[in-house]
Amino acid sequence: MTTDDIPAIACNKVCKSFGSTEVLKDITLDIPAGQVSCLIGPSGSGKSTLLRCMAFLEEATSGTILIKGQPLGFSEQDSGFRARQPASQIRAVRANIGMVFQQFNLWPHMTALGNVSAALRVVRGLPKREAEARAMAQLEKVGLADRADHYPSQLSGGQQQRVAIARALAQEPRIMLFDEPTSALDPELTGEVLNVMRQLAAEGMTMVVVTHEIGFAGSVANRINFLDHGRLLFSGSPEEVFRKPRHPRLEQFLDTYLDRGASMLV
Amino acid sequence: MKFDIGVILASGHEILSGLALTVLIWIAGSALGLGLGFIVATLRRYGGPLVNLGLAIPVEILRGTPFLVQIFLLYFGGPFIGLSLDPIPAGLLGLTVYGAAYYSEIFRAGYQSVPEGHVEAADCLGFGRIQTIRHVLLPEMALIVLPPAVNMTVILLKETALLSLITVPELTLTVQAIGSQKYAFLESLFVLALVYWALVEIAGQLGRLAEGYFSRYRTART
Ligand SMILES: Nc1ncnc2c1ncn2[C@@H]1O[C@H](COP(=O)(O)OP(=O)(O)OP(=O)(O)O)[C@@H](O)[C@H]1O
Numbered sequence: 001m002t003t004d005d006i007p008a009i010a011c012n013k014v015c016k017s018f019g020s021t022e023v024l025k026d027i028t029l030d031i032p033a034g035q036v037s038c039l040i041g042p043s044g045s046g047k048s049t050l051l052r053c054m055a056f057l058e059e060a061t062s063g064t065i066l067i068k069g070q071p072l073g074f075s076e077q078d079s080g081f082r083a084r085q086p087a088s089q090i091r092a093v094r095a096n097i098g099m100v101f102q103q104f105n106l107w108p109h110m111t112a113l114g115n116v117s118a119a120l121r122v123v124r125g126l127p128k129r130e131a132e133a134r135a136m137a138q139l140e141k142v143g144l145a146d147r148a149d150h151y152p153s154q155l156s157g158g159q160q161q162r163v164a165i166a167r168a169l170a171q172e173p174r175i176m177l178f179d180e181p182t183s184a185l186d187p188e189l190t191g192e193v194l195n196v197m198r199q200l201a202a203e204g205m206t207m208v209v210v211t212h213e214i215g216f217a218g219s220v221a222n223r224i225n226f227l228d229h230g231r232l233l234f235s236g237s238p239e240e241v242f243r244k245p246r247h248p249r250l251e252q253f254l255d256t257y258l259d260r261g262a263s264m265l266v
Numbered sequence: 267m268k269f270d271i272g273v274i275l276a277s278g279h280e281i282l283s284g285l286a287l288t289v290l291i292w293i294a295g296s297a298l299g300l301g302l303g304f305i306v307a308t309l310r311r312y313g314g315p316l317v318n319l320g321l322a323i324p325v326e327i328l329r330g331t332p333f334l335v336q337i338f339l340l341y342f343g344g345p346f347i348g349l350s351l352d353p354i355p356a357g358l359l360g361l362t363v364y365g366a367a368y369y370s371e372i373f374r375a376g377y378q379s380v381p382e383g384h385v386e387a388a389d390c391l392g393f394g395r396i397q398t399i400r401h402v403l404l405p406e407m408a409l410i411v412l413p414p415a416v417n418m419t420v421i422l423l424k425e426t427a428l429l430s431l432i433t434v435p436e437l438t439l440t441v442q443a444i445g446s447q448k449y450a451f452l453e454s455l456f457v458l459a460l461v462y463w464a465l466v467e468i469a470g471q472l473g474r475l476a477e478g479y480f481s482r483y484r485t486a487r488t
């Protein structure tokens with residue numbers, strides 16, 4: 001078995017509750033390597049929670065998540081006991097993953113270059129000059145080399161999100177997770193972020209994208225996963241999703257987008 | 267009887283030595299209190315609910331009782347539990363612990379002012395807990411923490427005057443002794459007020475300089 005055969009992320013019967021609210025119910029889902037997988041679904045269906053479980057920002061209540069075949073966060077012992085991994089092991093598995101948030105989450109006290117180079121210096125221990133050279137290359141990639149010395153407060157939302165993408169990419173993750181990366185942006189700024197993501201997809205990055213941009217999902221995703229009330233109701237190619245929607249909930253969900261200019265896809 | 271500050275200032279040498287001790291205890295007590303307060307706030311954030319509660323109680327007691335009562339208990343009550351301290355160490359310890367209780371609350375508010383997402387971003391990039399504190403939390407909370415911390419430090423300076431009551435030979439004790447020797451009680455109070463006020467002004471200016479430094483990235487904040 002080559003590494004390509006192993007899914008980048010394998011969720012097996014993942015459940016997540018907050019108190020007595022079950023938010024994720026038995027999610028079994030493979031994220032294939034080198035492809036773009038989108039998570040769509042109505043508000044509150046658990047998309048962010050699932051994505052956050054994949055980054056171990058949330059701990060699944062039960063079930064397992066494998067990153068490139070390695071268990072994330074918990075190790076199953078022979079006795080069946082689920083033991084939390086030591087922090088160093090969690091960090092090592094997590095190093096495969098880059099995360100991009102809806103609210104960008106740039107650090108306001110650092111410039112764009114500082115944000116992108118910080119982890120290279122602090123986590124990888126690279127000397128300042130080398131870290132900044134690598135960070136600069138990432139900023140160039142997202143078209144923001146000329147804004148390197150700007151603080152986040154001096155950048156537009158779209159520019160901030162591109163810096164955040166560059167920051168995640170600088171750690172050379174093998175999988176990128178995006179949680180509604182454009183929904184905090186004015187419509188005219190979403191394009192610049194989606195373009196960076198398209199370029200990343202074209203380079204073969206494994207991506208999981210929670211999005212309400214059905215147009216983006218339809219044109220870039222290899223697989224679309226539809227969540228509703230914490231369950232994975234449908235998983236398939238964009239053609240399958242848009243051409244012949246089968247599940248009534250999916251059909252109903254997509255209907256709400258017909259009015260929003262996504263009708264040409266359906 | 268006439269009002270003549272000269273009587274007091276004639277003992278300039280003694281005043282300076284009292285002033286030196288006040289400044290020393292103040293700076294050492296503030297610095298130690300700041301450090302201890304930060305440690306307490308950090309333990310309360312990361313130590314789980316039991317540690318949080320175990321630290322909340324002493325913090326509330328220290329904030330809810332007068333400093334004077336605390337140093338009397340420490341100095342006069344300490345020997346009963348085997349803690350016999352000379353006036354200066356007792357005063358320093360008292361000031362440190364009292365300050366730490368307030369500083370810890372300031373840092374706690376500072377921690378809470380940083381959006382959780384900024385910490386999650388650091389987590390995802392592989393930062394360890396201490397690295398996140400050092401490179402994300404502390405610099406981000408600096409602007410929030412600085413004004414109340416400067417304010418508290420000024421209050422601590424004024425509280426050092428109470429250490430005269432456990433016979434720490436600091437500024438207040440020294441100047442009052444001179445005043446009563448020379449029958450110049452009012453003059454001594456006047457000199458004390460002037461010197462404390464000058465120190466407070468200097469501390470306030472330093473605080474504003476620090477705020478200016480930390481606010482450089484907030485220029486275009488929307
Ligand atoms: N930390 C939390 N504590 C309690 N409940 C939570 C928490 N986070 C999420 N939930 C609940 O879990 C459910 C799923 O939330 P989630 O954020 O995953 O939905 P979503 O699909 O991302 O929705 P949206 O499209 O609005 O972002 C919601 O009902 C939400 O209220």
Ligand SMILES: [Mg+2]
Pocket residue numbers: 047048049180
């Ligand atoms: Mg969400």
